[in-house]
Amino acid sequence: MTKLIEAEGLKKSYGTIHAVRGIDLSVEKGTLFAFLGPNGAGKSTTIEILSAQTAPDAGTVRIGGHILGRDDMAIRAEIGIVFQDSVLDKLLTVRENLMLRGSFYGMKRSALENAAKAAAEAADVTDFLDRPYGKLSGGQRRRADIARALIHTPPLLFLDEPTTGLDPQTRRRVWETVRLLQKERGMTVFLTTHYMEEAAQADYIVIMDHGRILAGGTPAELKETYTRDILRIAPQKEEALAALLKRCGVRFQKTGGELVVRLKHTTDAIRILESCREEIAGFEVRRGTMDDVFLNITGTEVRD
Amino acid sequence: MRAMAKRNLKIFFRDKSAVFFSLLAVFIIIALYAVFLGDTITGGMESVTEIDFLMNSWIIAGILAVISVTSTLGALGIMVEDRANKVIKDFTASPLGRGSLAGGYILCAFAVGVIMSLIALVIGEVFIVCAGGKLLSMGNMLAVIGGIFLSVLSSGSMMLFIVSFFKSQNAFGTASTVVGTLIGFLTGVYIPVGSLPEAVQGIVKVFPVSYSASFFRTVMMRQPEAVSFDGAPQNVLQEFHTELGVTFDFDGKETTVAVCVAVMLAAAAVFCTLSVWRLSKKRK
Numbered sequence: 001m002t003k004l005i006e007a008e009g010l011k012k013s014y015g016t017i018h019a020v021r022g023i024d025l026s027v028e029k030g031t032l033f034a035f036l037g038p039n040g041a042g043k044s045t046t047i048e049i050l051s052a053q054t055a056p057d058a059g060t061v062r063i064g065g066h067i068l069g070r071d072d073m074a075i076r077a078e079i080g081i082v083f084q085d086s087v088l089d090k091l092l093t094v095r096e097n098l099m100l101r102g103s104f105y106g107m108k109r110s111a112l113e114n115a116a117k118a119a120a121e122a123a124d125v126t127d128f129l130d131r132p133y134g135k136l137s138g139g140q141r142r143r144a145d146i147a148r149a150l151i152h153t154p155p156l157l158f159l160d161e162p163t164t165g166l167d168p169q170t171r172r173r174v175w176e177t178v179r180l181l182q183k184e185r186g187m188t189v190f191l192t193t194h195y196m197e198e199a200a201q202a203d204y205i206v207i208m209d210h211g212r213i214l215a216g217g218t219p220a221e222l223k224e225t226y227t228r229d230i231l232r233i234a235p236q237k238e239e240a241l242a243a244l245l246k247r248c249g250v251r252f253q254k255t256g257g258e259l260v261v262r263l264k265h266t267t268d269a270i271r272i273l274e275s276c277r278e279e280i281a282g283f284e285v286r287r288g289t290m291d292d293v294f295l296n297i298t299g300t301e302v303r304d
Numbered sequence: 305m306r307a308m309a310k311r312n313l314k315i316f317f318r319d320k321s322a323v324f325f326s327l328l329a330v331f332i333i334i335a336l337y338a339v340f341l342g343d344t345i346t347g348g349m350e351s352v353t354e355i356d357f358l359m360n361s362w363i364i365a366g367i368l369a370v371i372s373v374t375s376t377l378g379a380l381g382i383m384v385e386d387r388a389n390k391v392i393k394d395f396t397a398s399p400l401g402r403g404s405l406a407g408g409y410i411l412c413a414f415a416v417g418v419i420m421s422l423i424a425l426v427i428g429e430v431f432i433v434c435a436g437g438k439l440l441s442m443g444n445m446l447a448v449i450g451g452i453f454l455s456v457l458s459s460g461s462m463m464l465f466i467v468s469f470f471k472s473q474n475a476f477g478t479a480s481t482v483v484g485t486l487i488g489f490l491t492g493v494y495i496p497v498g499s500l501p502e503a504v505q506g507i508v509k510v511f512p513v514s515y516s517a518s519f520f521r522t523v524m525m526r527q528p529e530a531v532s533f534d535g536a537p538q539n540v541l542q543e544f545h546t547e548l549g550v551t552f553d554f555d556g557k558e559t560t561v562a563v564c565v566a567v568m569l570a571a572a573a574v575f576c577t578l579s580v581w582r583l584s585k586k587r588k
Contacts, residue, residue, distance in 0.1 A: 051397055052397070053397050073399045074399075076397060076398055076399040079397075081397050085389075085390050085393075087389075087390060087391050087394035088391070088394070089315060091315050091318040091319060092314060096314070100310075100311045101394070101398065103307040104307075104398040104400045148394075
């Protein structure tokens with residue numbers, strides 16, 4: 001696997017606000033990379049640095065062989081960005097927006113028309129190509145934003161909270177589009193989000209807060225390291241079960257009429273369930289989720 | 305740069321309210337003139353032949369000067385709006401040179417200025433002819449069109465400099481209201497220069513746009529003056545000129561068309577340089 005983005009020691013401050021305080025990142029080619037963090041963690045600033053919009057105060061970045069600060073134009077030509085805000089012209093139609101933006105990448109008229117058509121198809125905006133951007137719904141706008149980011153078929157796509165503020169259906173649709181693009185075109189996708197279920201589908205996740213990277217890994221690795229599986233048992237008789245578990249030396253908590261056991265290993269559940277089989281009315285073993293990972297990592301940091 | 309200019313033009317002309325507000329000062333002038341200014345200014349001169357032709361030409365000349373300011377300012381509003389709406393992020397994140405970006409706004413403002421001025425000229429000429437006047441002669445027409453390019457260049461540069469200070473749409477809105485209101489006075493369109501207090505006359509004389517107005521008035525009033533002031537002594541004509549801001553008087557010396565052209569060029573050069581300096585400083 002080759003690295004598409006390699007960043008070292010990135011720092012950026014705005015006055016006394018230290019948005020990014022020295023982070024290292026590397027993103028492998030063709031992967032879906034999710035950048036997670038609460039609001040104000042420094043995700044957007046990091047994206048701005050990586051996409052050559054803002055110069056960092058310190059640090060080096062290499063994107064596909066180009067060095068940030070030296071080859072900014074080349075970097076800009078190879079990335080597509082879907083911004084948090086709507087950045088297309090409301091008074092122009094989607095097609096006009098695409099044609100204009102396409103012209104920034106030095107495409108000639110006929111190539112431009114084909115590119116606009118391809119981008120429109122990829123982002124599924126062909127139905128409203130000739131409607132003014134300002135008259136579109138939130139979900140349609142988002143798809144148009146994605147089409148704009150794809151106009152020059154960039155090998156690297158940045159998405160800054162692409163699904164924030166969309167209804168669940170639209171969110172899924174946007175997400176599917178992104179996923180499809182990444183898989184079919186082998187595009188590298190760099191995404192920030194605060195929806196855990198989205199991040200859970202990424203190939204690699206980095207969690208950031210207060211301008212620092214707190215953890216990184218595949219979703220499975222993170223869950224393994226930062227969460228415990230949970231066993232919930234609904235008892236026949238609560239006291240009897242509680243007493244039984246105590247005798248076996250199992251620690252538990254009572255919540256809502258259920259006894260909750262935090263497991264070291266998922267398979268431990270089998271032994272516990274076996275030992276108190278008679279007292280069980282029902283049970284559930286739940287694997288740790290990305291939500292747990294996120295809360296454990298950022299929550300701890302806040303308390304520190 | 306051309307693609308950006310085209311985009312800006314499309315956005316400007318599709319935004320009906322932007323077009324309307326950039327012409328607001330013109331509508332005010334026409335309304336005031338129709339209601340009472342016309343009578344006030346021509347008062348006591350009813351006996352002069354072709355007085356309507358003369359004064360209509362005067363007012364259209366003033367409108368041409370005003371429109372070069374308000375229309376370019378309106379077009380440059382797109383730049384402020386892009387900054388406020390963060391649309392500009394999409395441009396700076398693209399492989400588009402900063403020069404092409406700024407150039408796109410400037411080219412658009414220039415084109416809007418010229419287009420609006422030409423439309424005003426056509427409508428103005430139709431109005432003059434309908435009111436019993438004559439069409440501009442070929443030579444004068446070409447001079448006026450040339451003057452339009454110069455005056456848009458000079459006023460547009462001034463507006464670019466002003467706009468370089470604004471980041472929010474609110475500030476820009478306020479500025480365009482102030483400019484739209486003051487411009488009629490500063491160019492001596494609402495009230496003839498001669499009727500203004502001495503101090504204000506001084507301001508008018510150093511305000512570059514006054515020289516655009518002076519240029520248009522001189523050229524456009526040549527034909528009616530030849531009739532109205534036929535056989536009149538030179539000093540009467542000169543007094544009339546300084547009174548109405550056709551020319552300006554410096555220690556008994558009248559300004560000429562050449563002076564107007566020089567002032568317009570100088571203003572364009574100065575404000576262009578200042579704007580480039582401001583815009584490049586901001587890039588950091």
